[in-house]
Amino acid sequence: MEYRTYKGRKTAALGFGGMRIEDPDNIARSAETVLRAFELGITYFDTAPGYCKDKSEIIMGEAIKEMKKSGNPFTISTKSSRADGGELREQLETSLKRLNVDTIDYYNCWYVLTKKDWENRKKKGAVQAILKAKEEGLIRHAVFSTHLPGPHIRDVIEEGIFEGVTLGYSVINFPFRQEGIEAAVKRDMGVVVMNPLGGGVIPQNEDQFGFLKVGENQTMVDAALHFLLSDPRITVSLVGFRNIADVESAVASVEKFKPYGEDQIAYIRKRVESEFNQLCTSCMYCNVCPEGIPVWSFMETWNHLKLKGAEAVGDRLKWHWGTDIAELDKCTRCLKCERACTQKLPIMERFEDLKKAVKG
Ligand code: SF4
Ligand code: SF4
CATH class of the missing domain: 3.20.20.100 (NADP-dependent oxidoreductase domain)
Structure with a gap:
């Protein structure tokens, strides 16, 4: 041990x-x-x-x-x-x-x-x-x-x-x-x-x-x-x-x-960085939303959608992040978060993926 x-x-x-x-x-x-x-x-x-x-x-x-x-x-x-x-x-x-x-x-x-x-x-x-x-x-x-x-x-x-x-x-x-x-x-x-x-x-x-x-x-x-x-x-x-x-x-x-x-x-770090470069790292640089949407929470949940499938989304949002898909209704598509994202991830697109996953 x-x-x-x-x-x-x-x-x-x-x-x-x-x-x-x-x-x-x-x-x-x-x-x-x-x-x-x-x-x-x-x-x-x-x-x-x-x-x-x-x-x-x-x-x-x-x-x-x-x-x-x-x-x-x-x-x-x-x-x-x-x-x-x-x-x-x-x-x-x-x-x-x-x-x-x-x-x-x-x-x-x-x-x-x-x-x-x-x-x-x-x-x-x-x-x-x-x-x-x-x-x-x-x-x-x-x-x-x-x-x-x-x-x-x-x-x-x-x-x-x-x-x-x-x-x-x-x-x-x-x-x-x-x-x-x-x-x-x-x-x-x-x-x-x-x-x-x-x-x-x-x-x-x-x-x-x-x-x-x-x-x-x-x-x-x-x-x-x-x-x-x-x-x-x-x-x-x-x-x-x-x-x-x-x-x-x-x-x-x-x-x-x-x-x-x-x-x-x-070597492992390099592989994580290169192979998961499409995954959100939850660095929180997108914490700039004028509507107060915790963008990183949704983006990290998208990682789970990608790796585990649609059924993972609702629970992840509720139990891990204490939020709900309805929070995304506040989004005005001002794109401040996308401009701030260190990985230049398509945040708006991923929000849509999440909505689709929850609503079916
Ligand atoms: S800035 Fe990009 S990579 Fe960082 S938490 Fe936000 S969405 Fe994820
Ligand atoms: S695009 Fe939506 S989530 Fe991103 S900063 Fe603007 S209102 Fe917030």
């Missing part, structure tokens, strides 16, 4: 993402998947209220009873997306009970979607409630999880409230969140990445992402994980495990991990 340090604690670089457990109604069987991961050296376990039909925390709690008996160290991360401080506190207390712990190691101010949303978390008391729980010893580290673009992640980090960040990061969107990662590293924060397989897009599109494989007999999962593990700024890469077989295959990948050399990383 490859290990990193998260705020002074030794942590396995491969983490257990508790959002995809395949049979959550079977608590005992699901807990065995968690325990197998622990047995194989995984020490970071990430869960949340609502994951897996709201059973994920309960499954983790069941496994934790056994993990405690072993005396070996492990850490647990859970979350609340509540903006109201009182509601967050209630959710935190439920999580502590379900997880069978007195302290949650990493508690995420969860799913910070937009700058407005972030301001709301402060205004309605969520952030204060997290900090109070930390003072009381119910939380060890206050962290946040986000889908914000890199520059906005940096702004939140620079407020100096949090000790770690959890964000979606993979070879598809790695140019997009660089600023956030760099800001986190500057402050010696932990960086946990979720969705390292791009929501399945990477393993399912071997023809497009095959260049990630730099060694013989590498699988796509293996290659995508190696790409992330080769980045020393990333503390933990979370994989959403369904079952014991998933755990064993990811651990086997990490066991044979040898960091990619500088030349290999440079």
Whole structure:
């Protein structure tokens, strides 16, 4: 197992993402998947209220009873997306009970979607409630999880409230969140990445992402994980495990991990830049819309349309970006965004593609 340090604690670089457990109604069987991961050296376990039909925390709690008996160290991360401080506190207390712990190691101010949303978390008391729980010893580290673009992640980090960040990061969107990662590293924060397989897009599109494989007999999962593990700024890469077989295959990948050399990383970057030059990098230079349309959100969603198909669009807009296709009705076609786009992408054309995908 490859290990990193998260705020002074030794942590396995491969983490257990508790959002995809395949049979959550079977608590005992699901807990065995968690325990197998622990047995194989995984020490970071990430869960949340609502994951897996709201059973994920309960499954983790069941496994934790056994993990405690072993005396070996492990850490647990859970979350609340509540903006109201009182509601967050209630959710935190439920999580502590379900997880069978007195302290949650990493508690995420969860799913910070937009700058407005972030301001709301402060205004309605969520952030204060997290900090109070930390003072009381119910939380060890206050962290946040986000889908914000890199520059906005940096702004939140620079407020100096949090000790770690959890964000979606993979070879598809790695140019997009660089600023956030760099800001986190500057402050010696932990960086946990979720969705390292791009929501399945990477393993399912071997023809497009095959260049990630730099060694013989590498699988796509293996290659995508190696790409992330080769980045020393990333503390933990979370994989959403369904079952014991998933755990064993990811651990086997990490066991044979040898960091990619500088030349290999440079080669992968070059391939990403040249082959995905038609993809939006979410650099946000198009953040100039007089109507307030978050152009980059729609353009990044177009990447998913291209790679995953039309059915990916609605969910991506709603759950990842907190927006809706109707937002595009505000567009006056002034073309300011197209002129500002670093990649000179046909933004208007892509808006039409997205509308067509949603409306059929
Ligand atoms: S549309 Fe162009 S400017 Fe806007 S985020 Fe994408 S690549 Fe950057
Ligand atoms: S073309 Fe539309 S989306 Fe682009 S800046 Fe103008 S109003 Fe905004």
